[in-house]
Amino acid sequence: MRMRNRGHLDERIAACKNITLEKYDDSARQFIDGGTLHIEIGCGKGRFITETAKNNPDIRYIAVEKVSNVIVLAMEKAANDEIPNLRFMRGKFEVLAESFPDKSVDRIYLNFSDPWPKKGYAKRRLTHGGFLEIYKRILKDDGEICFKTDNRELFDFSLESFPENGFTLSEVTFDLHNSGFEGNIMTEYEEKFSQMGFPICRLVARIER
Numbered sequence: 001m002r003m004r005n006r007g008h009l010d011e012r013i014a015a016c017k018n019i020t021l022e023k024y025d026d027s028a029r030q031f032i033d034g035g036t037l038h039i040e041i042g043c044g045k046g047r048f049i050t051e052t053a054k055n056n057p058d059i060r061y062i063a064v065e066k067v068s069n070v071i072v073l074a075m076e077k078a079a080n081d082e083i084p085n086l087r088f089m090r091g092k093f094e095v096l097a098e099s100f101p102d103k104s105v106d107r108i109y110l111n112f113s114d115p116w117p118k119k120g121y122a123k124r125r126l127t128h129g130g131f132l133e134i135y136k137r138i139l140k141d142d143g144e145i146c147f148k149t150d151n152r153e154l155f156d157f158s159l160e161s162f163p164e165n166g167f168t169l170s171e172v173t174f175d176l177h178n179s180g181f182e183g184n185i186m187t188e189y190e191e192k193f194s195q196m197g198f199p200i201c202r203l204v205a206r207i208e209r
Helices: 009-015 026-032 047-055 068-081 093-099 119-124 129-138 152-164 188-195
Strands: 037-041 060-065 086-090 105-111 139-149 167-173 201-207
Touching: 009 068, 026 060, 026 093, 037 047, 047 060, 047 068, 047 086, 047 105, 060 068, 068 086, 093 129, 129 139, 129 152, 139 152, 152 167, 152 201
Parallel strands: 037 060, 037 105, 060 086, 105 139
Antiparallel strands: 139 201, 167 201
């Protein structure tokens, strides 16, 4: 389904320029090189990343989202809350990843990524081997990926894809909200679908160096 264009989109995105990073510019390099760095790929409307950044002011966060109509809501949320340790990058991650030096990222969040259920679209899944090779390049030696989804087929696919591409798994659960895990911050999508009775799956993947 085509997403409806939001009014004055260009102007609203421009108004958030001070919290937006452009590929290869000086502000992007300075922010990325500044210390502990976590990124969320596919930030949606931004609830998860804004709350996480506010709770951890000593960590820098970059939220990546390719859909302009969606990321503008996340950026406006962050601008309104004045979160100094959060920045946004707009575009496809496989392109924006060129902005990240080798071993520069401590943690990657993949929250409710598009499952691309058709078999012919498997390469578009963010836990496909092609993307995992990108993550392996930019993650530090002790870096990790935190992955959440309500799509069991995508989760089962990922349970195979991660180990096949040099990752070890931990904290695997097929029902996060009943697992005893503490500190979970829900995305807008997660709240909606968990209330409808969909169990949430989660895992942590680390590189085998």
